[in-house]
Amino acid sequence: MSTLVDRxxxxxxxxxxxxxxxxxxxxxxxxxxxxxxTALATRLAEGGVGPGERVxxxxxxxxxxxxxxxxxxxxxxxxxxxxxxxxEPELEGFLGSGAAALLLTSSAYxxxxxxxxxxxxxxxxxxLVDEALAEIDRAPGPARLPGVALASDAPLMAQFSxxxxxxxxxxxxxxxxxxxxxxxxxxxxxxxxxDRFLGVAPFSHVNGLVRSMLASLAAGASLHPLPAFGRGAVxxxxxxxxxxxxIAVPFMFGMLARGRAAPPGALGSVRLAVSASAPMPRAAxxxxxxxxxxxxxxxxxxxxxxxxxxxxDADVEPTLESxxxxxxxxxxxxxxxGGGDARPGAGGEVAVRSPAAIAGYExxxxxxxxVFRDGWFLTGDLGHRDDEGRLYLTGRTTFVINKxxxxxxxxxxxxxxxxxxxxxxxxxVGVPTPLGDERIKAVIVPRGDxxxxxxxxxxxxxxxxxxxxxxxxxxxxxxxNPAGKVQRSRLxxxxx
Amino acid sequence: xxxxxxxxxxxxxxxxxxxxxxxRLRVDPAALEGVGSTTPLLGRGIGLDSMEALALAVEIEExxxxxxxxxELTAELFSSLGRVAAFVAQRLGAARDP
Numbered sequence: 357m358s359t360l361v362d363r364x365x366x367x368x369x370x371x372x373x374x375x376x377x378x379x380x381x382x383x384x385x386x387x388x389x390x391x392x393x394t395a396l397a398t399r400l401a402e403g404g405v406g407p408g409e410r411v412x413x414x415x416x417x418x419x420x421x422x423x424x425x426x427x428x429x430x431x432x433x434x435x436x437x438x439x440x441x442x443x444e445p446e447l448e449g450f451l452g453s454g455a456a457a458l459l460l461t462s463s464a465y466x467x468x469x470x471x472x473x474x475x476x477x478x479x480x481x482x483x484l485v486d487e488a489l490a491e492i493d494r495a496p497g498p499a500r501l502p503g504v505a506l507a508s509d510a511p512l513m514a515q516f517s518x519x520x521x522x523x524x525x526x527x528x529x530x531x532x533x534x535x536x537x538x539x540x541x542x543x544x545x546x547x548x549x550x551d552r553f554l555g556v557a558p559f560s561h562v563n564g565l566v567r568s569m570l571a572s573l574a575a576g577a578s579l580h581p582l583p584a585f586g587r588g589a590v591x592x593x594x595x596x597x598x599x600x601x602x603i604a605v606p607f608m609f610g611m612l613a614r615g616r617a618a619p620p621g622a623l624g625s626v627r628l629a630v631s632a633s634a635p636m637p638r639a640a641x642x643x644x645x646x647x648x649x650x651x652x653x654x655x656x657x658x659x660x661x662x663x664x665x666x667x668x669d670a671d672v673e674p675t676l677e678s679x680x681x682x683x684x685x686x687x688x689x690x691x692x693x694g695g696g697d698a699r700p701g702a703g704g705e706v707a708v709r710s711p712a713a714i715a716g717y718e719x720x721x722x723x724x725x726x727v728f729r730d731g732w733f734l735t736g737d738l739g740h741r742d743d744e745g746r747l748y749l750t751g752r753t754t755f756v757i758n759k760x761x762x763x764x765x766x767x768x769x770x771x772x773x774x775x776x777x778x779x780x781x782x783x784x785v786g787v788p789t790p791l792g793d794e795r796i797k798a799v800i801v802p803r804g805d806x807x808x809x810x811x812x813x814x815x816x817x818x819x820x821x822x823x824x825x826x827x828x829x830x831x832x833x834x835x836x837n838p839a840g841k842v843q844r845s846r847l848x849x850x851x852x
Numbered sequence: 853x854x855x856x857x858x859x860x861x862x863x864x865x866x867x868x869x870x871x872x873x874x875x876r877l878r879v880d881p882a883a884l885e886g887v888g889s890t891t892p893l894l895g896r897g898i899g900l901d902s903m904e905a906l907a908l909a910v911e912i913e914e915x916x917x918x919x920x921x922x923x924e925l926t927a928e929l930f931s932s933l934g935r936v937a938a939f940v941a942q943r944l945g946a947a948r949d950p
Contacts, residue, residue: 614910615910615911615914789907793907808899
């Protein structure tokens with residue numbers, strides 16, 4: 357089993373008649389899905405898409421995303437999933453650094469897609485997937501693979517990670533990386549063809565893409581995508597299809613655990629709820645358990661490393677804040693100041709070694725020398741381990757804002773605010789909320805007449821709505837330490 | 853109290869929503885100074901985004917024991933503080949007089 361395509365072909369051979377993707381009343385079996393995937397892959401290959409080429413996807417969760425992603429990798433190309441909430445300048449940045457020559461999107465996103473591919477010197481093409489799939493459905497034929505030979509170390513997909521400074525870091529994972537992660541996840545979580553997955557975490561992000569979409573397909577399970585999170589939509593999908601696996605972010609679980617949308621027992625068919633991408637607050641997990649009768653399990657991973665650990669303790673209440681022990685084949689160290697291993701209970705930076713991890717960021721040699729050392733990746737996460745090896749995360753070495761599971765680099769927003777002619781300086785911080793989320797706050801030193809409203813107007817259309825600060829304060833000066841460094845933590849704590 | 857009912861009036865609900873914004877959504881109290889019935893909750897007003905608007909709705913459900921459907925969570929509902937408060941008052945009234 358050397359590539360994801362081989363793995364999928366094997367699932368199709370074993371489970372061809374079983375449901376692969378279910379949207380409302382529409383059921384696509386694995387055989388149906390494979391026919392569409394191979395037909396679209398053949399069309400892409402005939403259009404010149406081949407091994408090594410990057411193809412971007414700008415699509416919400418849904419069957420067109422699943423089919424497009426699989427078609428791109430079946431054609432031997434590298435999938436570049438992009439958040440459909442991104443705005444044109446952000447997409448330009450990603451497509452520029454990712455050098456994608458083709459953008460796959462749907463009619464709903466066609467105006468945005470056309471503007472992006474029409475950029476000067478872009479030399480990009482656009483394919484509307486819904487139209488291409490409608491054509492394929494009008495003339496269905498037998499599944500036929502494009503003749504592409506791929507090695508397991510061929511690149512599978514490119515994603516981007518936000519650093520606290522600098523441009524997004526390109527993360528290119530191979531077929532072998534992702535197959536290793538899927539194997540480990542499948543075993544740890546006991547995934548099988550009997551499972552039915554909710555697909556509500558965004559497929560453009562590693563959590564939804566690997567842990568929901570690909571994990572479901574690799575297990576031969578059925579995937580039930582939702583294009584956006586809504587409490588009613590989630591509950592209706594779980595109830596209608598008796599879904600068993602619910603992998604999402606703390607915000608989503610928190611929204612179901614409070615309020616009046618979900619009656620006790622409403623998630624009765626779910627055997628496994630897993631939260632990743634942000635810490636799940638104890639209070640939110642207790643509220644979830646009280647209402648639904650089971651705990652949300654915390655999983656730790658990153659785009660660079662894949663899934664690292666998961667807390668599957670039988671009696672999880674005493675260790676609820678832990679992200680658990682490493683998944684088979686993955687090693688975790690806590691690196692103390694000075695570079696040695698921290699003793700149990702002592703804090704340090706979390707380092708990960710895993711066959712699912714990348715060996716370095718593409719084209720970032722200086723950074724790679726700092727964070728990829730002797731096969732270990734220094735994650736930038738701070739934590740400690742208990743006597744039994746459970747991992748606890750306590751913070752970050754750098755400032756990154758976590759908004760509903762999306763990691764946001766403050767510098768990206770600051771730099772954009774500072775392009776406003778009346779702004780001298782801007783600092784952006786995340787203010788933690790009791791919901792396990794962060795509220796984005798900007799503190800601005802003006803050099804002319806400017807209002808918070810003008811700043812919001814300045815940002816709109818340039819960055820995704822979720823990155824626009826909810827709170828904007830104008831100040832004469834920023835709090836600084838004696839060395840002159842801005843005290844971000846004081847701004848976040850609101851006591852500055 | 854308005855019209856002799858036992859439900860809180862729209863003004864009292866507006867104040868309760870402001871308290872929720874501070875205690876649960878960590879909106880800076882200073883940002884709520886001068887906020888009135890016509891202040892928008894989204895974007896250029898109080899500055900909530902769609903995730904925060906959902907979080908606010910969930911906290912309103914907790915506070916008043918009412919249910920708000922996905923389909924009711926529209927930009928129009930959050931167009932002003934007064935609009936949300938009126939929605940809650942109307943829902944509470946409907947619960948009393950079905």
